[in-house]
Amino acid sequence: MRERRDTLKNPEQELRIFRVRSLLAVLLVFAMTGLLMGRLVYLQVVQHEVYSTRSEKNRVRVEPLPPTRGLIYDRNGELLAENRPTYNLTLVRERVDDLDATLTLLVRLLELPDEEAEAFRVRSRQRQRPFQPALLMSDLDEDQIARLAVNRHRLPGVEVEAQLLRYYPDAEIMAHALGYVGRINAEELETLDTGRYAGTHFIGKTGVERFYEDALHGQAGLRKVETNARGRVLRELGRTDPVPGQNLTLTLDKELQQLAYELLDGRRGSIVAIAPATGEILAMVSVPGFDSNQFVTGIDVASYRALQEDIDLPLFNRAIRGQYPPGSTIKPFLALAGLVEGVITPDKTIFDPGYYQLPNDSRRYRNWLRWGHGRVDMERSIAVSNNTYYYSLAHDMGIDRLHDSMSAFGFGQRVGHDVFGESTALMPSRDWKRGRFNQPWYPGETLSVGIGQGYWQVTPLQLATATAVLANRGQWVKPRLASRIGDDPVPLALPETPADIELASDGWWDKVFSGMEKVLSGSEGTARRTGVGLDYRMGGKSGTAQVFSLGQDQRYDAEELAERLRDHALFMAFAPLEEPQIAVSVIVENAGGGSTHAAHLARAMTDAWLLDDEEPDVEELREAMENDTGNVAGN
Template identity: 85%
Template sequence: MRRRRQPLKNPEQELHAFRMRSLLAVLVVVCLTGLLGGRLFYLQVVQHEVYSTRSEKNRVRVEPLPPTRGLIYDRHGVLLAENRPTYNLTLVRERVADLDATLTLLVDLLEIPEEEIEAFRVRSRQRQRPFQPALLMSDLDEDQIARLAVNRHRLPGVEVEAQLLRYYPDAETMVHALGYVGRINAEELAGLDAGNYAGTHFIGKTGVERFYEDELHGQAGLRKVETNARGRVLRELGHTDPVPGKDLTLTLDSELQRLAVELLDGRRGSIVAIAPESGEILALASVPGFDSNQFVTGIDVASYRGLQEDLDLPLYNRAIRGHYPPGSTIKPFLALAGLAEGKITPNSTIRDPGYFQLPNDSRRYRNWLRWGHGRVDLERAIAVSNNTYFYTLAHDLGIDRIHENMSAFGFGQRVAHDVQGESDALMPSRDWKRGRFNQPWYPGETLSVGIGQGYWQLTPLQLATATAVLANRGEWVKPRLAQRIGQEEVPVELPDTPPDIMLENEGWWDRIFSGMEKVISGHEGTARRIGKDLEYRMAGKSGTAQVFSLGKDQKYNADEIQERLRDHALFTAFAPVEAPQIAVAVIVENAGGGSTHAAHLAKAMTDAWLLEDEAPDTEEVREVLEREDGRVTGN
């Protein structure tokens, strides 16, 4: 067998191949080195500032310094809302390896009730920026703090922080006027200035606290600190002090507010008092109330459900949101409308047989005194609260003129400058009914409005404001709750103040006032019982608002009606007549006639304001009311 011949090696070809391979390897190395050098240049030169800043942030941390919330005082410097030291539980999510396990451990350590666990977990996710602590719990007690301290090694990212917490010394009395603060929720968080609210866990929820949130909150500060690799602070590098919120001085008189609550004595209702000349709200009471301090730290589910299901509606601010028929309290205002529109004169009289009938209508609209008051003029009609006189006047005026004139006093609109959550209530009109029910306005409905019944609804604040405008002889001064913000006085002349009410004859005011004085001091006055031994001149008007309508020829009997279906008692007054210093509106739900129950409360309020050395005895007032409950002498 013949062997195959091996090809001879070509040295030149092998050398060429070696050189090409070496060159290719050098090119690859050069390219890779170039890429590495370029990357190093990009990172160290081009991106120097970026990575230097990132490195610095790993070493240097900026922490927010929340401002101290401004305090709230009454007109005499009595503290109504303060800040007290407390301990809060916070969590930084980025420093927690297993969030679910950490939250589960906290639930066990703090013994959080089952119904509150989900809310606890939700709060762990609420924050404004990375590495910002989320507030889990407020106002920890000593036992809770001790348990957290013992288990600190098991809770990385969880801290107990000392902080000032809002506290209301007289919570139940002031809650509906002041409002309260609470934890910032997710919806509020989205609309807040992240920088200014960094480190702040609470915000005004209702009332004054919410309306003046910007002033009370202040401006957040910050501090720059150096930390180690574990995030522990080594030293402070600098800081900017926060600007505390401004203190707020209210027009409220805490003693008068407390008296209003005591006079209502747990009965559902409201008392509002205003200084007519300045528009200062002296008292804004709604009963029943509740402890607003529960909402600051986070009310538990069971307690909140109890408040919601309470038939007396303690969460409901009756003073600014309660809707009530005004009853006969609006008769002086309607009389002014009749004078201004030329439908009556101060000496106009009617004969009252005990009822009024529309032309070509057999239905009788009855006076509260079924046999009538005989011959009645304007002043006597107010004093005895004669329905027939005002049925006649309302029919002559018509709903359009009534709506226009009553709106001028603030009915059917928000009247105050800084009362958060105030309701418009309802001043009915022809257009309103068409839009609401797609029905025309009927003459009989005008008669109901003429005695403060039917569709007409007002709030106690509206009634007090209208009374103050009446006491001022038509001059409008917008009601307000703030007297001073920091050192700056809140002006008496506020924007959007309605125009003054001008009458052709200034003497007409005196005739209206005279009729209202006779309500209290006249021998026929519906509230003549409170006029005994009166030490000043007081003008007032009682009112009785029906909760449900009576059938034709049906007679009202309080003893046969469920308590919550009985008439509401209303009374409005101002004093002294010659130079009014206080205007008061009182509404007591289901208390019967306004000439008895509500009138005594109004007198006690004016006594307390005008006779400083002779403050009313609430026990005596209660005894009088117990004797007179159920006795009705007029509307």
């Protein structure tokens, strides 16, 4: 029996097994303790900064502080663009658990119609920098703010921010000159400085707002805030203040700008006024205008579609992008070119039978006065706007010299210093036609250029600039819209200013000016009715630009034509002749003769600028234009 018990139980063996197991357990405990201690050392010592930063981020949030956009003033300190307090709705996608559910709730709380709701969802998904707020909606009303506040616990990542929003007090009158700001889009986001534009939702889109964006915007700041578990701000821990944008003082005169807008009386057209000595743009109006404030907060689909489909093109800036045949307004410039090239002299005369013929060509290029003006010299050719004189002059000069001479006045070029979006229009040439149509230049086309028709196209700003250069007796001062950026004046000597135009004799300027003065004061002047009662000496030139071409034996009859097929009315002028203070160009689309419509508007502009104690009576002016039968058939 004893041997059997020894077989069933071996204490020594069990003791050895126990000791081995105990040792293994102790080693395992020590190993696990070592690992735990090692992990604690790693987390608390080696990775201390990493986890300390993560912990701090759960408690501390860095928020960007957008800068205050600079204000814009007119030359007299009148406010043209200001910033008004408003509440914006923003969303940080990274802090939203269920974006679709959040957007659905927001649309319901804000009571958005279907079209706006879709745009709302599109904005929420636009590309954005990580943890940067995306602007969903601007200018919230009190009811919307209240509903969002009540439901804030259901909207993580959604904030209502108090910010300053751009506002234009005279939006429709200043829309094309000032431009407007709008929401930053995905394409702009890729090119913008991320630090400078942190927290910024708006950027200059057009006009002055676009050109001077760098000066107006400023530099973003930031602040550190402590938050609770729900993300609500408890206190501010520190901040770097933003640098506000610089204020901008323009050369525009608000009252003159408003007068120009009223003078056009809703008719499609443009008026540009420049101070010749300084190049300051005093007024630059395009009619019709539009409410630029709509674009700041985001114009609704229906309103934008209405603007796009409007047959009068209110979004189109006629002052800098409208391209029109200059008509007879360019005859003073051509006369000077003929003198410089030695093709004419001030006293040279031609006989006008009412038409001009090229050598060996039976076609007659007619003067506007069908029976002709008889014997015509340079001064009289300007005063009566004789076409035959300039057909002959253009033929003798040729298109190459015409092109070079007119380019010296700025035609076919961008002339403004800070005018965003300006068109070059077109000063045609032999090379241009070959490249555009793969055709040679024909002599008859030179004659059309000689009276400002054919391929030649100008903008109202170009015409006003050329008139200012003429008033300066050839001295170029580049047109500009800004006079001061902050406290720094914009210099008169601007880069890329064209070379001055020099004549062999100063008397040639006087001869051309005399012809232009007779346009308004001479017994045969095409705008003599406009010049009645002038209190100063003024030089001008009317022009009528054809919308479509007439046959050789056809006569123009405005009454038989649809309104949009009638001629454009143009006028350019400067005053006073001795020391010009204002140069003006006026273009009224489909208004007929420049001497009866545009001339009166130019006179009203010069009166308003030169005669401080006299405000033009717009209603009286309209009656004068209606009663003035002037030279509608001519120039």
